[in-house]
Amino acid sequence: MPSGTARRYHDRTTHSPESVRTSAHTLDWDVKPFPFKVYTELPARALPRELDPVAADALAAPAPAGTRTSLETLAALLYYSAGVTRKKAYPGGGEVLFRAAPSTGALYQTEVYVAAGEVEGLEPGLYHLCPGDFTLRRLRSGDVRQALAVAAADASVARRAATLLLTAIYWRNTWKYQARGYRHLFWDSGTLLANLLAVGDALGQAPRVLTSFVDADVNRLLGIDPAREAALELVTLGPEGAPAPPVTTLDEIRHPYMPLSSDEVDYPLLRELHAASSLESPLAVTAWRRGGATGPRAAEVTSGVLVPLPAPRAAAGRGLGETIQRRGSTRQFGHEALTAVELSTALGWATRPVAADVPQGLVDLYLIVNAVEGVAPGAYVYRRDAHALELVKAGELRRESAYLCLEQPLGGDAAAVIYFLAPLDDVLGAFGDRGYRLVNLEAGIAGGRAYLAAYAQGFGASGLTFYDRLVVEFFAPHAAGRDAIFVTALGRSAAGGRVTIGTTLGRPRRPPA
Ligand SMILES: Cc1cc2nc3c(=O)[nH]c(=O)nc-3n(C[C@H](O)[C@H](O)[C@H](O)COP(=O)(O)O)c2cc1C
Known part of the structure; x- marks a missing residue:
């Protein structure tokens, strides 16, 4: 049974426009x-x-x-x-x-x-x-x-x-x-x-x-x-x-x-x-x-319009070691579109099962799509069961997305932004306060995998922080009963559509001294 400690902690550490503006830190x-x-x-x-x-x-x-x-x-x-x-x-x-x-x-x-x-x-x-x-x-x-x-x-x-x-x-x-x-x-x-x-x-x-x-x-x-x-x-x-x-x-x-x-x-x-x-x-x-083992799973059943995604790529044409060596968070996204296959691969990869002592699926992937070929701009939820996007609301949402991501331009300039949300109270009900660790970890692993899938395919990614309650309100009423957990943005770097990388690349056999 949850003691209430995780819920209290979560509520006391949320970001809001007021908390950010009045912070004396x-x-x-x-x-x-x-x-x-x-x-x-x-x-x-x-x-x-x-x-x-x-x-x-x-x-x-x-x-x-x-x-x-x-x-x-x-x-x-x-x-x-x-x-x-x-x-x-x-x-x-x-x-x-x-x-x-x-x-x-x-x-x-x-x-x-x-x-x-x-x-x-x-x-x-x-x-x-x-x-x-x-x-x-x-x-x-x-x-x-x-x-x-x-x-x-x-x-x-x-x-x-x-x-x-x-x-x-x-x-x-x-x-x-x-x-x-x-x-x-x-x-x-x-x-x-x-x-x-x-x-x-x-x-x-x-x-x-x-x-x-x-x-x-x-x-x-x-x-x-x-x-x-x-x-x-x-x-x-x-x-x-x-x-x-x-x-x-x-x-x-x-x-x-x-x-x-x-x-x-x-x-x-x-x-x-x-x-x-x-x-x-x-x-x-x-x-x-x-x-x-009998805990909650993210709800999959709703009645929204489904936009099917193409099958994820089975190969990137780039080695894993090289992908990691080249990875670096994108510091500025251009507005260039991703293809539907690129997004599909990132979502499929992010949500692959993890061999673990606990089941996954505690976190839902909501998205704001700004520029993905064949997918109209709008807000969606990723339906793992159907490998499809379910429409939450249609429209150009770059301004809103940047605002939700603590007013960081990365959130508006990205081609697509994944908002990880979890039915936190249900998870805490099933796993007690330790469930708090689980949802944050599941989102962290999925975000890290989205990074890898992005760099493997030659585009970029960045983790982002966010205004907690505004994210949930934005995806309401679909996201009712959920809390915002983490955000990862995907897109092409403003530096010519390539990944943004450092200088010591190309020779993965020798880590720097
Ligand atoms: C969980 C997480 C949250 C992050 N949040 C932000 C963020 O809010 N804004 C930002 O510009 N970068 C963010 N980043 C990117 C980090 O600043 C970046 O990973 C770090 O500087 C290391 O650089 P590298 O990823 O290029 O190796 C985040 C990264 C992670 C993993």
Whole structure:
């Protein structure tokens, strides 16, 4: 049963024209958090830099599962999901190291850890990835998969070759976005997962996402400070082998790391929601999964006019590794149209099933179509069952779309804008407060996949934030009972219809030092 914490949090962190205009928040650049977590007393182990370029077509079906997991495979998975793919210097001396997956404000609060068991070339242990120098540092030696399996109430965790653990460091994001940053933890781990799932599938690793586990036990295993950083998702990888041996004792660990900044602000609202949505025991994990199995699904049945979409493309003609290497959020869309096949492929890709411990389909995709060949401008909802667009209202809506996206021109200039909406109260009724994590994560993964499908096809995308209630009112009455969760815009870059990209491209085999 929901405690009301998630609903309260959601309502207190909505954006409105008034809240944006009256916000007194300013960015304190003196305490901007450092973008990398660097353990100061652990030796760094360099990951291979001669990477598998993941040449499989970016839109191909998953490769057959069962391929062994090697250190080289692991390096490719880590690089193409969390690695530094390009650098940009700014006037005044600032430099941003952009990563493989998009992230709100380029703040990169998602950290990645690896519980390695049967990884060829890597001793069993628990490791932390530092994308800055592309190294692993070992936090624990010995196989921890069995302890993780108990915390996740899932015996397969002890048999798969490795598990990646995604966490978030709150302050990296709340520095800019305050308590609203809790939503971003799931949007951004979702976009990272979109890449990880695609690369894992392409490399025959059969990645599977676990959203449920005993939070405190996983945090303790990682040795992270739960007031500042928390585990969000686990991803099991690689072939199943014999189960890892049981772990008798796990010492407390608290390896020192470089402070992120000289000062930080605590946002109790965020911590309260994380605590309220935590699971306390393996039994609670199992019960939660069972409870959600009968949960709500986004409604598919209405009587609007259906506009059929052509079949999605089965191939992009561009490799997945190259697609990720070239990705970068579009900073200005031109008004050039997308084809119906391009939109169809992006929608089909965004909503492909995710191998996970929970069912998907909790989030609906509403759209504003500004310029798509063969689809009249207007507002629609995507009907997955029919792979069609259902008309909500017809007309030119560029001005409205920009306004809904926090008055950002990107929302009006894009060819199509996906608004992810969820029947939040129903989801919270079925999954409790943890359902809040689920809807934001599902939208983040779908948004990340839309990005990949766009870049694979040679056009661009950008995640966007939005005026919560105005979005729901705009799609009313169709969207009654739903809340706005996330937005992704699609279109051709104003820079000649090509993707907007950085400078260090074309040689995916060598991540920058
Ligand atoms: C969840 C999410 C929300 C975003 N929201 C906005 C936004 O409101 N406005 C904007 O201009 N860019 C937005 N972006 C784009 C980020 O600023 C961009 O991902 C980040 O600067 C990293 O750059 P890159 O995507 O080019 O690698 C968003 C990205 C994500 C993943």
